[in-house]
Amino acid sequence: MKKISVLFVCLGNICRSPAAEAIFISLLEKKGLKEVFIVDSAGTGSWHIGKKADSRMRIAAERRDINITSKARQITSKDFDQFNYILAMDNSNFRNIQDLKNRTLSNDSAIIKKMQDFRSVFNEQEVPDPYFGGDEGFDYVLDILEDSVNGFLESIC
Numbered sequence: 001m002k003k004i005s006v007l008f009v010c011l012g013n014i015c016r017s018p019a020a021e022a023i024f025i026s027l028l029e030k031k032g033l034k035e036v037f038i039v040d041s042a043g044t045g046s047w048h049i050g051k052k053a054d055s056r057m058r059i060a061a062e063r064r065d066i067n068i069t070s071k072a073r074q075i076t077s078k079d080f081d082q083f084n085y086i087l088a089m090d091n092s093n094f095r096n097i098q099d100l101k102n103r104t105l106s107n108d109s110a111i112i113k114k115m116q117d118f119r120s121v122f123n124e125q126e127v128p129d130p131y132f133g134g135d136e137g138f139d140y141v142l143d144i145l146e147d148s149v150n151g152f153l154e155s156i157c
């Protein structure tokens, strides 16, 4: 069976998208769907390539039994061929992904959406960037992501 592949994308790939990736994997494990999916995350920026996720996000996620293990990488044009779904955390990420796609000569099979297109409980139109804020911002991002990641899975299953 062909797997469904999902790439979560933010700016740095050290806060929001690795959290979304880990929350999605945790949800798939609970539902017995992990083997059906390929899940990854990436950043539109290159500053943090190779780094672990921000420790503030890893600690906040661990309190919810969510283990963030990914290392940062930058999105590339190959991702448009390799992923079925590319989910942007905010409008700026979405525009940057679209710009990269427009400069790419791939077959563009990926469906590009905003993470918050799948929200149900929270009204936020974008997943806010917690990087320059306090610790409470990381918990808020996790709350938002648990809602919209769940909504995304429901929309495709």
Ligand code: 4NP
Pocket: 010, 011, 012, 013, 014, 015, 016, 017, 047, 129, 130, 131
């Ligand atoms: P992320 O957060 O896009 O959710 O990973 C950020 C991480 C780093 C920076 C900005 C946002 N930065 O400016 O280095």
